[in-house]
Amino acid sequence: MTSKIQKIKKIGGTSSANVYKAKYYIDNTTSKQVVVKSFRGQSESQELLLQAETWMTLRHDNILTPIGFTDGFGPFPSIVYDWMPGGTLASYLEQNSDSLSVLQKLCIASLIQQIAAGLCYLHDKNVIHGNLHGNNVLIDTNGVAYLADYEVTVAHRGQYIPPSVRWQAPERFDSQGVVAPTTKSDIYSLGAIMLQVFTGREPYFDVRSRSKVSIEILNGSKPSRPHDAHIADHHWLFIQTCWSVPEHRPSAAEVLHFAQSEADLLSA
Template sequence: MPLIHVILRVWQSLLRMNKKKDHVNAPYPMRNLTSKIQNAKLIGGTSSANVYKAVISTATTSKQVAVKSLRIEIFGNIVQSETQEILIRVNAWMTSLEHDNILTPIGFAYGFGPLPSIVYDWMPGGTLTSYLAQNSDSLTILKRFYLIKQIAAGLRHLHYKNVIHKNLHGNNVLIDAAGIAHLADYDVTPAHRGQHIPPSVRWAAQEFFDIQYVVPPTTQSDIYSFGSLSYQILTGREPYYEIRHKSKVSIEISKGNKPSRSYDPPIAERHWEFIQKCWSVPERRPTAAQLLELVSREVELLTT
């Protein structure tokens, strides 16, 4: 499950075990930012969470932040053994997953729902999808490959730490004020239960749509999604952009049909081959480390 779900499930269990409300007694260094948050405004949300834009103010500085509040109705009971497993995973995440291209919480806050909410640095560039739409005329091929390289670097770090993102798509990559990409809403739990078809099917790996087998998320399925993100960055369009309804996209994927090659704007032959490698059968897909090396060489080539 995405990181915010994991942390808040832990909090729910801790609160159920009568922990003090003003202190989260867990083995990770989350700061209580409640008293510092001002001017919070609801700016959006999903079926499972609300997102607020706010300001953190101290005696000397202030900065914008995002506050993500999970909706309580998605919670279920957690047995203590599972809670301890999640605590261990969250602690590992907090101490080892920090990276320039991974979005990590800066603290938590009360007052946005029945449970503590997670606070992140504000990403003024918005999602990758909106960023590409707003900056299509100014993004050169080199700038686009910088974005691809940053996403590859974040994904390599996740995989190095044995974390599978599981739902990598254009709205789970956020852009900061400097135009740097950050992976968000990744999964820090090892468990997999049942069929996994991500809600953003346009970027999802083809093997998830096999009706005969239940296929769990893998590092290889992340690589497929990375190829779809690369397609989106190079074309400025979401995969299967010509197909309006998600249900029809699912049908195309289940048939083995990949996104069509763009000629306006054009995708260079070597770039198209790179994307095709990501979309090949799982065992033939490159690793995130190999992708980062390949993309880094392309950036060097484009700068000479």
């Protein structure tokens, strides 16, 4: 795809990659906006490119599938994705807080249903996301949610505390090294996303720094329930089951069933 990609500008980055907005020329008369993720480290690049190749085989309405690879954005090949005009889940919730309060619970239930459906599909395909958080769920122009990509070094390692720490399962915290993600740690993260969707706030909203969040997690503290944001008791109880010990957490299919039941009740 290299000859068909034109860089526009850098729009963000993580500890391991830079993210660019670009234009992809499908032919001489047709183009579309895309996102290019360029990796800084060789080992991370190789591992993530292999994961991207796996994701390119996936087909689901709530999975953001890479559309190809390109050179010219860094020292290693970069991954190309479709542009998501709605931005991240976090920015979407913030920008649409007024409309969401009017559309209210049906819109919220639909978002959770879409996110759970994407994760259920991944788990059915024996794919673990491993880095599910509010900035790795992207929204298209119609308000549909897509699970986006992943990182390699997402667990707590030494002094490095990733931005995704607020959504991470406690069993992934190990100062000796990175603890591999599981379907159960994905469910913990999904519960944290449900809290974010229901309340419009990130987990541990009352703890400002990531280092203090990591201390809270290591001390066994879970995200608190906002008292000034409406969240139904049965929603809060279900989220807490996602945060229970791994063997007692629901499956992605059970979370999807819960979200579908809520959407059906609200649309009846």
